[in-house]
Amino acid sequence: MSMAVLVCTGASMLAAAAAFILDIVGRKQRSGPATAFSVASIAALTLSIGLRTLLLGRFPLTSGADFLQLFCWLILAIHVFLRMKKSGDEGYSLPIVVLLQLVLFVFMPEQLTQKQALPLALMSPLLGVHVFTAALAYAFFAVAAGMAAVLILRKEAGKRKAIIRLVKVGFACLTFTIILGAVWAEEAWGSYWSWDPKETWALITWLIYAILLHRSDAYSEKKLCALVAAGFCASVFTLFGVSFLLPGLHSYAK
């Protein structure tokens, strides 16, 4: 059942991305199909997350696949919200969502059917808030990266402020994630900060976006986009690279 939902999700995301590519290739700007397929993807992802919740008896947040589903859901929700507000998101974040879904399909499909007991250290009400704010922060960064691509590839002006605003919201969310993580680490491991690779890379991501926010008025559009891209790469490495390449206290989050 969950596999069928996963296939539907992937198909609707692919359709959304295809509609978006047709959008940018074609001369006429028709955002309707891409947005409609994005909404369909959100519905399919909601169903998939709901099924996982029923299977586990709690909101699914601990495995890599669970996080990816939530991450994709949030990117799509931000994309649709900005589309509705006509705040300039052209949908360049849709290919990112398709890539993330592909990672889920290829590397971790079995995780969606597994029923794992929660490790003792994770049995805390802070789990939900910490993971959710992290996913939200990275989702804002992903949409900002998509917009930066628009700025570079299509040389469209007027996106600068929107990108900075997205980064600002993402930065605030990431700050909350780090603070909540520190409070939780103190409760569970007896230390606010252990220089664990996941913590360190979250801090690196935070520092990159801090540079951007400190110099946002002074940087040219190219420099701004380069920093947004660097920040997003650091986010992706924090999410996936660290879990596989640099084992540490967060190793259960594969």
Next chain:
Amino acid sequence: MTLKKLLRHLLSMRFTAALLGLDALLLIAGTFLGSQTPFAPLMFWSLLLCLALCMSRQVFALLRVKGRISPYRFGVLVFHMGIALVMIGAMINERQGYKRAVWLSETEPIDAIAEGMDVGAERIELEGIEMDYDESGALTRCDILLRAGAQRTTVHASSPGRLTDVKIYYGEQTNAYALAISEGDAREERIAYDGDILTLADGEMELYRFLPYYQPEDNRAFDLLGGSEHVLYLWGEQGTNREQPGIVPVGGTASPREGVSVEFTRRIPYVSLIFKYDPGLPVTGLGGAMLAIGALLFLFRKGNEKK
């Protein structure tokens, strides 16, 4: 370069961004080279310098603003002050606090954790360990009950306990095993721990704990013993007989070699705990709260930004 120019350069956003970039690069290098690198102090001081510069600039900016102070500008200042307080709290902990890992068994109370540690000048005793498992055998609850004089506290895996100012964290729960080893006429009482290698008079023998919930594929052996939770897994002499380990329940006896018998008399619960005194906690907590408030105020538009 005149002093004024130098000051202007030091207080510039460009210099701050360069310091932040340096910190990010040092951290990236640190994650691949290991944490014990000479980069750590450099990173700490550059971040501190960066904060000092940012805060002084923000104070100047606030003083210069005419009329109403925008929430954004105020938020930026509160945010930077929050980071500074978190770092000050960490420095207080580093200098005045302590953190010790301690092993404690049900049979061996401890008098003092470490020099200067005050938990009411009482002996700390492990009163018991309560554990629950789900159907799949996974540990779902582990409560460690501690006593120091009239004070009692419970330490959970996800929430610490407290005795006076000392916070106590869950480390690890394991077991020790009381054994009576007989070789010929000689009988010896021994305490062994998980993974210990028991050395007999003329050779070695490995001792393992066997808990069925950690090795569900070995359930057959568990069933044979009538569901006893704690059994010893005794291997024969190293390099031999590994395929046929002796499985001994509490009160049982095994003979890993001719003329040798090992009686498993009782299990002794053992826990590792972390005792921590954290005098910088109020400062760190205040810093964290200011960081959060500052981050919220970030979401306001800049004072000079047109809506």
